[in-house]
Amino acid sequence: xxMQKESSxxxxxxxxxxxxxxxxxxxxxxxxxxxxxxDLVRINKQxxxxxxxxxxxxxxxxxxxxxSIFLGIKEEEIGFVREVCSYTKSLDExxxxxxxxxxxxxxxxxxxNMDITIMTLNQELDCLLPEExxxxxxxxxxxxxxxxxxxNLGISQAQVSRKENKILEKLKVRL
Numbered sequence: 001x002x003m004q005k006e007s008s009x010x011x012x013x014x015x016x017x018x019x020x021x022x023x024x025x026x027x028x029x030x031x032x033x034x035x036x037x038x039d040l041v042r043i044n045k046q047x048x049x050x051x052x053x054x055x056x057x058x059x060x061x062x063x064x065x066x067x068s069i070f071l072g073i074k075e076e077e078i079g080f081v082r083e084v085c086s087y088t089k090s091l092d093e094x095x096x097x098x099x100x101x102x103x104x105x106x107x108x109x110x111x112x113n114m115d116i117t118i119m120t121l122n123q124e125l126d127c128l129l130p131e132e133x134x135x136x137x138x139x140x141x142x143x144x145x146x147x148x149x150x151x152n153l154g155i156s157q158a159q160v161s162r163k164e165n166k167i168l169e170k171l172k173v174r175l
Contacts (some may be wrong), residue, residue: 036084044085046071100136117175124174132167139164 050070054062056115068075131153138144138152148165150157 040081040084042072043081045083062086120175121171124171127174128167128170132163135160135164136167 017174037089047067050067054066054070062070063079064075070077073077116162125136128136134153135149138149144152146157146160150160153160
């Protein structure tokens with residue numbers, strides 16, 4: 001058998017283009033933050049196409065209701081599909097054209113001291129006697145052992161233990 005290689009004088013890119021395009025499309029689809037079914041992507045394309053057609057006919061931006069009538073799907077589904085198919089936005093992206101604020105600047109910061117439980121606990125700690133306050137702060141804020149606290153206060157370790165238990169019981173009742 002004599003096999004000869006025929007040359008068709010076609011460039012490799014002619015055949016590779018569709019393969020590479022398919023691989024890139026697959027990569028983009030599969031590496032999104034949220035996986036979206038192909039049906040939803042297809043519906044999203046239909047919504048965008050319908051939006052363009054209606055915009056030309058109505059000479060204004062069509063509402064979701066008008067798009068839903070045009071496509072014959074529920075209005076709620078349009079909002080859902082748009083939300084699911086939208087890309088994740090950067091925190092540095094502007095909120096709108098008027099304000100120069102970014103999403104990052106609009107996100108609240110959690111202040112540990114503003115938690116209602118922490119605030120209430122701080123108020124109750126302020127109501128303790130100075131020696132009680134010292135025991136709690138040394139034990140739970142400074143990490144001292146009962147022996148170290150007893151040396152600092154000049155009382156026995158057993159007294160520190162009893163006082164600590166009484167203080168904690170008092171705080172439990174108040175909180």
